Amino acid sequence: MGGLPAFESDTEWLRGEGAACDVVMSSRVRLARNLAGIPFAPKMSDDDREEVLERSRAQILAGGVHPKVMWIDLRQISPLERSVLVERQLISGQLASGKAFGHSGGGRGAGEKRARGVAVGLPDERLSIMVNEEDHLRIQVIRSGLGLAQALEEVVRADDALEAGLDYAFGARFGYLTCCPTNVGTGARFSVMMHLPGLRLTGEIEKVKRAADDMGLAVRGFHGEGSETTGDLYQLSNQTTLGKSERVLLSEIEREIVPRVADYERHARRVLTERRREVLEDQVHRAIGTGLHARLLATGEAMAVLSAVRLGAVLGVVEGIDQSAVNALMLAVQPAHLQRVLGRELNQQERKGERATLVRERLARALGAG
Amino acid sequence: MGGLPAFESDTEWLRGEGAACDVVMSSRVRLARNLAGIPFAPKMSDDDREEVLERSRAQILAGGVHPKVMWIDLRQISPLERSVLVERQLISGQLASGKAFGHSGGGRGAGEKRARGVAVGLPDERLSIMVNEEDHLRIQVIRSGLGLAQALEEVVRADDALEAGLDYAFGARFGYLTCCPTNVGTGARFSVMMHLPGLRLTGEIEKVKRAADDMGLAVRGFHGEGSETTGDLYQLSNQTTLGKSERVLLSEIEREIVPRVADYERHARRVLTERRREVLEDQVHRAIGTGLHARLLATGEAMAVLSAVRLGAVLGVVEGIDQSAVNALMLAVQPAHLQRVLGRELNQQERKGERATLVRERLARALGAG
Numbered sequence: 001m002g003g004l005p006a007f008e009s010d011t012e013w014l015r016g017e018g019a020a021c022d023v024v025m026s027s028r029v030r031l032a033r034n035l036a037g038i039p040f041a042p043k044m045s046d047d048d049r050e051e052v053l054e055r056s057r058a059q060i061l062a063g064g065v066h067p068k069v070m071w072i073d074l075r076q077i078s079p080l081e082r083s084v085l086v087e088r089q090l091i092s093g094q095l096a097s098g099k100a101f102g103h104s105g106g107g108r109g110a111g112e113k114r115a116r117g118v119a120v121g122l123p124d125e126r127l128s129i130m131v132n133e134e135d136h137l138r139i140q141v142i143r144s145g146l147g148l149a150q151a152l153e154e155v156v157r158a159d160d161a162l163e164a165g166l167d168y169a170f171g172a173r174f175g176y177l178t179c180c181p182t183n184v185g186t187g188a189r190f191s192v193m194m195h196l197p198g199l200r201l202t203g204e205i206e207k208v209k210r211a212a213d214d215m216g217l218a219v220r221g222f223h224g225e226g227s228e229t230t231g232d233l234y235q236l237s238n239q240t241t242l243g244k245s246e247r248v249l250l251s252e253i254e255r256e257i258v259p260r261v262a263d264y265e266r267h268a269r270r271v272l273t274e275r276r277r278e279v280l281e282d283q284v285h286r287a288i289g290t291g292l293h294a295r296l297l298a299t300g301e302a303m304a305v306l307s308a309v310r311l312g313a314v315l316g317v318v319e320g321i322d323q324s325a326v327n328a329l330m331l332a333v334q335p336a337h338l339q340r341v342l343g344r345e346l347n348q349q350e351r352k353g354e355r356a357t358l359v360r361e362r363l364a365r366a367l368g369a370g
Numbered sequence: 371m372g373g374l375p376a377f378e379s380d381t382e383w384l385r386g387e388g389a390a391c392d393v394v395m396s397s398r399v400r401l402a403r404n405l406a407g408i409p410f411a412p413k414m415s416d417d418d419r420e421e422v423l424e425r426s427r428a429q430i431l432a433g434g435v436h437p438k439v440m441w442i443d444l445r446q447i448s449p450l451e452r453s454v455l456v457e458r459q460l461i462s463g464q465l466a467s468g469k470a471f472g473h474s475g476g477g478r479g480a481g482e483k484r485a486r487g488v489a490v491g492l493p494d495e496r497l498s499i500m501v502n503e504e505d506h507l508r509i510q511v512i513r514s515g516l517g518l519a520q521a522l523e524e525v526v527r528a529d530d531a532l533e534a535g536l537d538y539a540f541g542a543r544f545g546y547l548t549c550c551p552t553n554v555g556t557g558a559r560f561s562v563m564m565h566l567p568g569l570r571l572t573g574e575i576e577k578v579k580r581a582a583d584d585m586g587l588a589v590r591g592f593h594g595e596g597s598e599t600t601g602d603l604y605q606l607s608n609q610t611t612l613g614k615s616e617r618v619l620l621s622e623i624e625r626e627i628v629p630r631v632a633d634y635e636r637h638a639r640r641v642l643t644e645r646r647r648e649v650l651e652d653q654v655h656r657a658i659g660t661g662l663h664a665r666l667l668a669t670g671e672a673m674a675v676l677s678a679v680r681l682g683a684v685l686g687v688v689e690g691i692d693q694s695a696v697n698a699l700m701l702a703v704q705p706a707h708l709q710r711v712l713g714r715e716l717n718q719q720e721r722k723g724e725r726a727t728l729v730r731e732r733l734a735r736a737l738g739a740g
Contacts, residue, residue: 278723282665289663295652353648
């Protein structure tokens with residue numbers, strides 16, 4: 001497991017700090033950019049991709065973008081290591097496999113050899129820049145808690161530093177040109193990861209998802225597009241970027257929609273705490289029982305356990321929990337991280353056993369019982 | 371909760387002793403008898419029932435039937451106390467409500483006032499004699515483990531002692547006459563309560579139930595006729611009593627059918643232990659986790675937890691368990707016993723909470739963790 005260096009600290013989005021962190025796990029801003037004079041992804045040749053990679057890498061490492069950057073050529077690390085990057089939310093599944101839009105064809109594993117990379121800002125992994133995903137460049141900043149404005153500021157700084165040495169495709173009429181029309185314009189996507197266990201327990205989650213949809217937000221699972229909800233974590237993000245300025249979009253999401261959903265969730269939690277206290281306590285303690293005793297745990301169930309523990313900690317059902325240890329476990333139970341921690345590849349059944357052992361030990365410690 | 375006296379020790383069938391007690395919880399023999407010259411249940415008047423009750427009571431208490439007997443007039447105890455007797459397997463649900471076959475009509479609660487009673491042999495509650503159930507007399511003996519022959523011996527002794535002072539309805543052609551034709555002849559029903567968690571976990575339980583059915587046995591849940599399976603406990607019993615001698619019936623069940631089912635169960639457990647050890651351990655430890663942490667427990671789930679703990683103890687998955695404490699819990703979690711222990715009536719939601727508390731405390735003690 002050689003290619004991928006060790007990370008320096010916990011990834012930013014799991015810190016559990018920041019505004020509204022009782023409900024909001026993290027906020028992410030992502031910009032889509034393309035280099036002028038080079039075809040967009042569907043029409044790129046291998047040489048085009050090499051050129052984008054080389055020019056981007058040079059500019060990223062030139063020093064102005066971020067004080068300390070880890071550059072990773074995704075062709076030079078193993079599939080498992082690429083999955084570690086996906087689980088840390090640093091790259092997309094499409095970039096990992098090389099099967100981003102426009103990279104299809106060539107059969108199974110053909111994406112492996114395509115030129116693509118990612119730059120990760122250290123030590124906190126807040127900044128990451130994907131090269132040769134659906135667009136030539138995708139620049140993202142993740143912050144813990146609700147903090148889209150700060151994230152936008154940081155991502156714009158990185159974008160300016162990149163633009164200082166790279167010529168972006170830009171049209172006077174549409175703004176930044178992107179591969180997929182939904183990203184044209186500002187090229188900005190705002191996402192907020194929310195923890196909504198209360199709404200699930202009161203049975204209102206579907207209603208809130210529909211309401212968010214009506215307000216123009218996409219609601220997705222933990223790993224973004226097409227992924228299952230796991231651990232009651234939902235990603236809310238804007239669907240289109242054309243026709244609204246970044247500031248208007250951001251303000252709508254950060255000041256109106258997310259606070260409203262957060263208030264729904266807080267209301268659901270209040271209902272549980274005040275009127276259905278024993279159901280709430282039962283759910284939280286059962287989850288602890290499963291976490292401390294199960295011998296086999298699938299990822300989804302482990303996430304559900306940790307979600308309930310997190311809810312129990314926030315609502316004071318269980319006291320003295322080391323919340324950062326629980327947050328770190330949310331990442332550690334993911335398949336690739338689990339195998340990285342153990343230093344070897346495991347089949348699914350082995351992973352279930354090792355995951356249960358990991359959760360048993362770390363949860364006991366986090367609860368102060370170990 | 372005054373009417374029903376305290377019991378002197380644990381009820382026999384939960385001791386977990388005796389032959390084949392890894393799979394067989396208990397063995398029961400029940401005889402159906404009716405007094406000559408008095409109509410059978412469907413045609414009985416109130417006076418007839420009073421007469422049967424009085425004559426039976428006098429003979430039972432005359433001294434020859436059992437050294438120490440507790441006589442309970444079921445009209446003089448509360449519905450909750452009658453339910454305690456049902457849960458201890460001393461009387462049927464029909465006798466408790468007064469709605470045994472032939473006692474119907476008269477509207478809700480009309481059965482309450484019908485003359486009916488039960489005699490319980492002390493201290494171990496092995497013997498019980500129901501008066502004015504479907505038949506005038508139903509005499510049963512329960513033994514822990516597989517022991518139909520000994521139970522038959524005991525029940526025949528009690529029957530002889532009763533017959534010494536009571537004139538039974540008997541026909542030369544059919545033998546003992548009973549209310550329901552399936553009991554005519556010997557009037558004997560043999561039941562064996564088996565604990566079959568292995569067959570459920572390997573998915574073979576339905577096959578075994580069909581096989582038992584083919585061999586002329588009825589397979590029922592924990593509380594007999596019409597009851598749901600709970601805690602992987604199954605009652606196997608003969609369906610008819612006419613045309614076969616008691617000895618032949620008994621020998622078939624005790625020496626052929628039950629050992630065969632027990633061997634299926636042991637085979638399933640071996641498969642689990644040898645080939646699916648981690649699934650077995652996971653199931654047992656998850657059950658322990660639920661038992662030690664849940665805040666709300668329905669009866670069925672509590673029984674499932676205790677069933678898994680029992681399996682884990684028998685197979686050595688968990689060590690140092692106080693098995694008799696686990697057995698006693700199987701009775702203590704039943705609704706009426708729970709309320710009797712707490713000394714007050716509880717609604718269903720309250721019972722779930724109190725049951726969870728009871729299981730948490732007693733299971734922790736039984737596991738040596740409390």
